[in-house]
Amino acid sequence: MKIHYPNGQPFHYNNDKSESRKKQKQVKYSNRGMTLEKELNLTNQQYLNENLAVIHKKPTPIQVVKVDYPRRSAAKITEAYYRRSSTTDYNGVYKGYYLDFEAKETKNKSSFPLNNFHEHQIQHMQQSCAHGGICFTIVRFSSLNEIYLLEAEFLFKWWDQQFLEDGRKSIPLASIKNECAQIPYGYNPRIPYLQVIDQLIEEKNSK
Amino acid sequence: MKIHYPNGQPFHYNNDKSESRKKQKQVKYSNRGMTLEKELNLTNQQYLNENLAVIHKKPTPIQVVKVDYPRRSAAKITEAYYRRSSTTDYNGVYKGYYLDFEAKETKNKSSFPLNNFHEHQIQHMQQSCAHGGICFTIVRFSSLNEIYLLEAEFLFKWWDQQFLEDGRKSIPLASIKNECAQIPYGYNPRIPYLQVIDQLIEEKNSK
DSSP: OOOBOTTSOBOOOOOOHHHHHHHHHHHHHHHHHHHHHHHHHHHHHHHHHTTSOEEEEOOOOEEEEEEEOOTTSOOEEEEEEEOOOSSOSEEEEETTEEEEEEEEEEOOSSEEEGGGSOHHHHHHHHHHHHTTOEEEEEEEETTTTEEEEEEHHHHHHHHHHTTSTTOOSEEEHHHHHHHSEEOOOOSSSSSOTHHHHHHHHHHHHHO | OOOBOTTSOBOOOOOOHHHHHHHHHHHHHHHHHHHHHHHHHHHHHHHHHTTSOEEEEOOOOEEEEEEEOOTTSOOEEEEEEEOOOSSOSEEEEETTEEEEEEEEEEOOSSEEEGGGSOHHHHHHHHHHHHTTOEEEEEEEETTTTEEEEEEHHHHHHHHHHTTSTTOOSEEEHHHHHHHSEEOOOOSSSSSOTHHHHHHHHHHHHHO
């Protein structure tokens, strides 16, 4: 007899604990990403409505393998796989500046693990910075419900030190509190990060 | 007996000629898009390699409906649909400027049909321009093998006039030749469009 979970998904016996734990972890990560992503999408929509900035999330890259063309209906993709993105998730234009950023969530309460990033994302931010873009990361500590904006330079510094002997694999929250701006929750926009960008632009221009 | 084409696709009798013609047309359009897209991707990669600019094509937006998680292998998407993009296809940063553009191909020999654009793409370019971005369209006349860079302002002018009485539904090639820069084919990069952007930036700064 096939047993199904209440959500209709079939139940599989799985004795491979590590595999199962890994899968659970993956699911959790993607859920966490969703929430911040949704709030940022609403924020960006609000910025667009107010005619303040044009920032969009890039679509998730998907490798399409098989497509069906049912008659009189939309093309149906029947086999496809997620691909790793070669850039960050968000970019756009604000006050003539190119903005480029990544959004990350962590349940960690005392530090932000650097393995939230892939090498190529850091590289992409380094390249974008080098050409005059404003790059940063929005990090939510979901257990604390606190959001910070990490400037790219700050992130690069921590990224690089991890490869040194005794390098830390995470950024302590204390350092983030000390050197980065906290983004207060708003009603609309919910994550008013452009306030922080305004400061960055001011600093940039006063240099 | 089931008949198959040499490529393994089953053959279907189809008396609905208009449907069949429509499908053929769709296939052709997407093939045409591919070629220019590939050349632009190579061009952008070359610009990245030369550390000149960071421009990427955005992934095609896909609505994922069903995903299988086979044990010990990558998540497999088993039902998904193409969505209409809410932006243009390419963006990035060059000399501190936000660049945003769309690439289009036409087999037409004397004009560029405006129905190659969706209203929302024009709107996105208008918004990006308003915030200081440099927006444009790269058009290939594939039968003539000529490529032009249409500045956003030029495109907007033609887009708007189509809604007037006796408005044209396409931009005459003569007007494009007259008011837009042709991009000469290169070896590497193949479509050296940043040459034209340099001129636009110069004009922008001399205003």
